């Protein structure tokens with residue numbers, strides 16, 4: 001019954017894929033924050049966040065994206081987001097995330113976007 | 123989010139199989155009661171209750187078994203129960219149901235039991 | 245943890261709310277550290293207690309409130325179910341055995357027995373029409 | 388239904404309890420007749436409100452209580468989140484836009500905006516250290 005959340009890491013070419021699973025709220029956001037911080041510390045600055053198994057997100061989860069995006073882009077990297085369920089997508093849209101982040105349909109499309117446009121022009 | 127419960131009916135030889143799905147509590151027990159009553163009204167007195175998809179049972183659900191068993195046996199029939207999950211089985215056992223009811227591993231074993239012993243000797 | 249964790253839930257007296265009550269108990273017993281088997285017992289005991297309140301204490305009247313208090317520390321989980329209904333004398337309830345019940349075609353009479361066997365301690369404080377409490381305790385077994 | 392359905396939940400002020408609070412809201416909004424899309428909005432608005440209480444009103448202190456009251460009839464669902472924490476002046480909160488927040492590397496500042504856009508009415512009653520209430524209303528759309 002503990003609301004499960006986990007981050008699974010994989011790589012593809014020079015990209016890091018972080019797959020989020022479960023419920024991302026104020027309780028679990030620190031775990032996601034740590035996962036991104038570790039990538040930065042290891043100089044992995046091209047991140048794909050795969051949300052295909054993300055069931056729920058609140059502003060605490062969205063804040064994690066906000067906290068790192070400037071630094072990543074300054075260093076030549078980006079966070080690109082993919083595979084949002086309709087429920088999760090609605091939250092990104094209410095807050096205007098599509099203006100600030102590349103949001104794609106799936107991992108392959110996001111890999112392609114990194115090739116075409118390494119940093120989103122905002 | 124409504125706690126789902128449903129009863130699915132099928133037949134095998136001269137037996138009626140009622141498959142319970144979901145949560146059987148004081149709220150949903152009347153639905154199970156109606157399902158059994160309909161069988162009695164139609165003179166179907168050999169009932170297999172398949173609990174393989176029953177997630178939860180409380181005493182209100184167990185009471186439904188109690189309310190019909192005497193009449194069914196007087197009329198030459200029986201209720202035999204099968205495929206309890208460990209969680210549901212624990213409740214049947216605490217209350218001593220195995221002394222009063224045939225409880226089998228699956229539907230085929232229960233069909234066989236009806237052939238060997240149409241009414242449990244208690 | 246260093247302090248007691250206390251939770252309260254208040255819901256209208258309808259059987260539809262039993263599912264909500266079970267969610268509540270499951271979340272708390274998981275936090276308290278019970279395993280899946282003990283969580284199932286707690287969930288069932290509280291369901292039975294609340295179903296009795298709805299059916300018997302309030303005699304099916306839906307505009308009343310069922311209150312569930314829960315608190316735990318490192319050693320025990322205490323759950324109290326409170327109603328303002330008619331009350332009863334628990335010691336006066338005849339605990340029929342299963343065969344008797346079947347012979348009488350009774351669909352009830354199993355709930356209180358379940359509560360007794362699922363919990364470590366069970367205690368009623370009855371104040372008819374005012375405040376009736378069913379206090380239940382389950383101890384955490386140290387691993 | 389002919390009478391108002393009223394529910395209350397009281398939990399300790401830890402983010403772990405947000406999941407329990409969301410269960411509670413989901414059960415009630417489903418009973419009230421909201422569709423899946425509206426249920427998701429209600430769940431999120433209450434999560435945000437309670438996360439703010441835990442983080443800001445109580446400044447992370449875990450021994451306090453978060454109270455959620457919910458009631459509905461045929462027309463509206465009202466949810467009130469109550470705390471006894473430090474309070475604040477909601478009108479004094481600067482609503483930064485997303486780009487500003489990103490530039491300042493702020494991880495916060497999105498919750499109150501979400502609540503505003505998810506609910507039909509939002510109203511704060513602040514009584515610092517005594518009782519702070521966030522009252523939220525969502526109307527049932529007739530099919």
Ligand SMILES: Nc1ncnc2c1ncn2[C@@H]1O[C@H](COP(=O)(O)OP(=O)(O)O)[C@@H](O)[C@H]1O
Nearest residue numbers: 296297300301331332337352353354355356357
């Ligand atoms: N909370 C209560 N308020 C009033 N009467 C109760 C309450 N709980 C139990 N009872 C009485 O005790 C009897 C036995 O309860 P129980 O063992 O749970 O079986 P059941 O509820 O199925 O009848 C009930 O029939 C009722 O008369």
Ligand SMILES: Nc1ncnc2c1ncn2[C@@H]1O[C@H](COP(=O)(O)OP(=O)(O)O)[C@@H](O)[C@H]1O
Nearest residue numbers: 439440443444474475480495496497498499500
């Ligand atoms: N319940 C509350 N009690 C005290 N302060 C609050 C409360 N809710 C919001 N605030 C204040 O308003 C600010 C904005 O809140 P919000 O938009 O939810 O963003 P965040 O919580 O991520 O900072 C908070 O940083 C806090 O200063």
